[in-house]
Amino acid sequence: MASRISKTAKKAKQYDHVLLLMRHAKAEAMGEHGDYDRPLAPKGLKQAKKVAKGLRDMKLVPEIIDCSAALRARQTCGRLLKVFGDKTQVDYHQSLYDGGLQSVFDELAHAKGKTHVMMVLGHEPTISICGQWLASEESQADRVDLLNLGVQTAGVLVLGSNKPFDKWQLHDGDLLAVLSPADFE
Numbered sequence: 001m002a003s004r005i006s007k008t009a010k011k012a013k014q015y016d017h018v019l020l021l022m023r024h025a026k027a028e029a030m031g032e033h034g035d036y037d038r039p040l041a042p043k044g045l046k047q048a049k050k051v052a053k054g055l056r057d058m059k060l061v062p063e064i065i066d067c068s069a070a071l072r073a074r075q076t077c078g079r080l081l082k083v084f085g086d087k088t089q090v091d092y093h094q095s096l097y098d099g100g101l102q103s104v105f106d107e108l109a110h111a112k113g114k115t116h117v118m119m120v121l122g123h124e125p126t127i128s129i130c131g132q133w134l135a136s137e138e139s140q141a142d143r144v145d146l147l148n149l150g151v152q153t154a155g156v157l158v159l160g161s162n163k164p165f166d167k168w169q170l171h172d173g174d175l176l177a178v179l180s181p182a183d184f185e
Contacts, residue, residue, distance in 0.1 A: 015160030048079035054184030
């Protein structure tokens with residue numbers, strides 16, 4: 001798996017802008033507080049830390065994270081930040097919990113032009129659908145097809161483009177990888 005990670009890191013260096021679309025880590029089953037307030041499961045805490053270390057080692061620490069305001073996403077983000085450090089700016093958005101695909105495009109539209117690595121941390125099916133819509137014609141079809149199955153917990157899509165994020169439209173990002181926590185082992 002390490003060779004897959006190193007190949008993805010090498011490919012990402014070829015782009016001016018790299019978007020990481022991440023699904024929150026494994027959460028507890030829905031309890032008395034409802035879906036929005038589901039906390040991370042112990043497995044999710046480990047997944048988030050593993051993914052953060054992997055992204056750091058790939059030199060893909062985001063400058064900004066736009067994160068869903070749901071508890072499990074906020075907790076995933078908190079675990080990432082423990083590894084990334086305090087240079088990453090985080091903004092929490094209710095719309096990334098309940099706004100669907102348009103909410104991700106709204107975040108891209110508001111990104112600063114100089115941002116090199118940006119992460120959107122959200123939920124399924126929004127993450128996989130967004131990956132499908134953003135993937136360029138040059139993206140490998142088998143990678144895009146993987147998204148029909150959804151993105152597993154703590155999964156990360158890596159997309160690259162030389163266009164600034166605020167100029168991204170449909171099919172503007174090359175889908176470089178669909179990564180799972182196991183890929184970072």
